[in-house]
Amino acid sequence: MGATVILGTGSGIAFFMLMAHRSGNAEFIARTAGVVVLADMIFTATAVILQPITGYLLMRQTGITFAESWIAVSLALYLVAGAFWLPVVWIQARLRDLARAAADGMMPLPASYHRLFRIWFLFGFPGFGAMLVILFLMIAKPVLY
Secondary structure, three states, X not given: OHHHHHHHHHHHHHHHHHHHXXXXXXXXXXXXXXXXXXXXXXXXXXXXXXXXXHHXXXXXXXXXXXXXXXXXXXXXXXXXXXXXXXXXXXXXXXXXXXXXXXXXXXXXXXXXXXXXXXXXXXXXXXXXXXXXXHHHHHHHOOOOO
16 A cells, blocks of 8 residues: 555656646745745655555565565665665755745746756656556565575
8 A cells, every 4th residue: 555655646646746837826836835945845745654564564474585585676666766766855855945936026937946846757767667567566475586
């Protein structure tokens, strides 16, 4: 269930942030990014913390060990996803703050906003992709090596 929450929240966040960004409206971006940061903290962070715990408990109950190749690859991919997700959380908060400042000052979005948005967008692919592969591995349980 944790992987589903992470994927669902992640895809929703990506959609809403992209649509807000495309609007070019600093106030709309600031409000959307504020909700996105909150959603990431409530849903994604909770799932990120609980998934390894519940996964370990499920492994114990089913007799699966860390020696299973798909488990080892999943854990490595989980670290990859985390390495991209942590900066994304900071970037989202920064995008919110930059958009809020632009809206308050009735100014256009600064170049730093656009640079950070590109990084946010690019970091989503490996982070989200890793979670998709993990979900596949949890379902298929293939022998990888």
